Amino acid sequence: MSGTGGFQTTVADQPAAFIAGNRTSQNPIFSFDAGPGGLVAGSSLFVGRWAWVTQPLDANGAPTIANSFGDGPPNCFIQLEQQALNTTYLSNAGMQIAPGFQCSGQIAGDFAVVNDGTTEAVYGQKVFAYVASGKSAFAAAGTVFGGASATGSSIAASTFSVTGSVAGNVLTVTVVGSGTLYPGASISGTGIPTAPAPQIVSQLTGTAGGVGTYSLNQGEITAASETISGTYGTLTIGTATGTFAVGDVISGSGVVTGTQITANITGTGGTGGTMVVNNNTVVSSTTITASLAVETKFFARSSGLAGEVVKISSTTDAGAL
Incomplete structure (x- = not known):
């Protein structure tokens, strides 16, 4: 252990069982298949945490940028395999992968994580990923994982219609017939895939929500100039406790599992505000809650108090024969 100035001051008589990101068995692991050019670390990617993979696309049309924050379930786990750098002068260690560096992520296997939740991890519980940091928590x-909550909230189906074309993963809008384009909206038209339908990730150029270019979450699409339709949900926040934010996963009676807030329309995430969600299923007045963490497919394979290292596995029962 190091003290001021980086000089060693103590020696532990027992090594740590695991460090966050370690493999905890010799069972097979499975990597996120990013293709040529990926993965590449984004602005905030840490070893031992969950990662979300987004645009831009690699040569095969797959997303390439990995960050320890995102929307919905994470795409992979960042294993400890000498990917991080110690970029802070005289610091003890570094767990961040420098932005722009090549990296890899795992989608299955047995690993170690820090329990960054507020309660003890119990064998068999599911692992949850905090969407703002990629850290782990454990629960049934x-x-x-309660964030903001609002009674009397609703979701309405919203649409837009534009004249535009798609080349690769870029939608070019030349005329807006009706409505406004938002991140999270699904599009449809001749030559555009339907299962699943591409969604708008972000606007690249042009007038906000109107004429311009937009990045899509799918690539290798070719659609000549035509009428393109879009759908999304408009969340109207009722009487709120706390503040809803872009990236929150929401739940409530009638809300489709995995529905996420993808853009803000009016207000600041509080009472009476409106926000875009990526599902247009109509929901009548109900209590809607935002979750700070999303469920992964991994399970706890050891116990551990908050702050302790816990073994996790992608298998449903690591001990069964």
Whole structure:
């Protein structure tokens, strides 16, 4: 252990069982298949945490940028395999992968994580990923990690219609017939895939929500100039406790599992505000809660108090024969 100035001051008589990101068995692991050019670390990617993979696309049309924050379930786990750098002068260690560096992520296997939740991890519980940091928490399947909550909230189906074309993963809008384009909206038209339909990730150029270019979450699409339709949900926030934010996963009676807030329309995430969600299923007045963490497919394979290292596995029962 190091003290001021980086000089060693103590020696532990027992090594740590695991460090966050370690493999905890010799069972097979499975990597996120990014293709040529990926993965590349984004602005905030840490070893031992969950990662979300987004645009831009690699040569095969797959997303390439990995960050320890995102929307919905994470795409992979960042294993400890000498990917990080110690970029802070005289610091003890570094767990961040420098932006722009090549990296890899795992989608299955047995690993170690820090329990960054507020309660003890218990063998068999599901692992949840905090969407703002990629850190881990543990709870029973289906648990909502409460963020903001609002009674009397609703979701309405919203649409837009434009004249535009798609080349690769870029939608070019030349005329807006009706409505406004938002991140999270699904599009449809001749030559555009339907299962699943591409969604708008962000606007690249042009007038906000109107004429311009937009990045899509799918690539290798070719659609000549035509009428393109879009759908999304408009969340109207009722009487709120706390503040809803872009990236929140929401739940409530009638809300489709995995529905996420993808853009803000009016207000600041509080009472009476409106926000875009990526599902247009109509929901009548109900209590809607935002979750700070999303459920992964991994399970706890050891116990551990908050702050302790816990073994996790992608298998449903690591001990069964």
